Amino acid sequence: AAGVIQSPRHLIKEKRETATLKCYPIPRHDTVYWYQQGPGQDPQFLISFYEKMQSDKGSIPDRFSAQQFSDYHSELNMSSLELGDSALYFCASSLIVLAGGNEQFFGPGTRLTVL
Amino acid sequence: DAKTTQPTSMDCAEGRAANLPCNHSTISGNEYVYWYRQIHSQGPQYIIHGLKNNETNEMASLIITEDRKSSTLILPHATLRDTAVYYCIGYNAGNMLTFGGGTRLMVKP
Numbered sequence: 719a720a721g722v723i724q725s726p727r728h729l730i731k732e733k734r735e736t737a738t739l740k741c742y743p744i745p746r747h748d749t750v751y752w753y754q755q756g757p758g759q760d761p762q763f764l765i766s767f768y769e770k771m772q773s774d775k776g777s778i779p780d781r782f783s784a785q786q787f788s789d790y791h792s793e794l795n796m797s798s799l800e801l802g803d804s805a806l807y808f809c810a811s812s813l814i815v816l817a818g819g820n821e822q823f824f825g826p827g828t829r830l831t832v833l
Numbered sequence: 834d835a836k837t838t839q840p841t842s843m844d845c846a847e848g849r850a851a852n853l854p855c856n857h858s859t860i861s862g863n864e865y866v867y868w869y870r871q872i873h874s875q876g877p878q879y880i881i882h883g884l885k886n887n888e889t890n891e892m893a894s895l896i897i898t899e900d901r902k903s904s905t906l907i908l909p910h911a912t913l914r915d916t917a918v919y920y921c922i923g924y925n926a927g928n929m930l931t932f933g934g935g936t937r938l939m940v941k942p
Contacts, residue, residue, distance in 0.1 A: 722876075749927060751929065751930075753930075753932075760920075760932040760933060760934070760935065761871075761877060761930075761932045762932070763929035763930065763931070766927075766929065768927060773927065774927075774928065774929055776929055806874065808876050808877070810876075810877075810930075812926075812927075814926055814927050815926070820924075820926035820927065821867065821879040821882060822879065822930060823879060824876030824877045824878070825876050826875065826876050827874070827875070827876050829874075
């Protein structure tokens with residue numbers, strides 16, 4: 719079965735540079751979520767999109783922005799990178815149904831290292 | 834979202850059942866109990882979920898108390914590949930998953 723695809727898998731950037739992470743959800747899934755996981759920490763929710771509209775927002779810095787495109791893929795744009803942005807970034811997708819079965823399926827993650 | 838409480842860590846012998854408890858006394862009536870696990874640096878993996886009734890799938894069983902204040906995830910025959918951090922989460926469809934704490938399960942030979 720198709721899974722969530724994330725690219726790139728690894729990314730190394732310098733401070734103050736920009737980065738773009740991409741996420742391709744499972745086909746027919748209508749919701750995309752982004753999570754950030756710092757070293758030794760639990761995943762933290764950043765932002766989500768339902769049917770290409772932002773649906774929820776977590777602890778996402780103002781330097782970050784995201785969008786979901788007409789083909790449902792999503793991109794997380796990160797500017798003015800800081801050392802503290804070094805983390806694993808996970809994308810998840812789900813299909814929202816009225817009753818149950820709304821589990822989120824996670825991609826393999828993008829490991830961002832800021833030097 | 835409901836606040837959940839789990840043991841920080843647990844050990845289990847390979848081939849034995851692993852029983853992972855979770856307290857979620859503040860869970861609301863329409864929140865499901867979801868379990869995820871994360872094997873080192875991989876994306877979190879969905880295991881099972883339930884609302885009121887006990888549930889079973891090919892990975893695990895979920896036992897939810899009648900008052901819904903606690904639940905237990907059961908891995909019937911733990912293997913070394915089940916070593917991971919297990920998260921119990923109170924969840925509504927479309928909302929964010931709030932990962933907090935979790936139980937680090939170590940399956941030993």
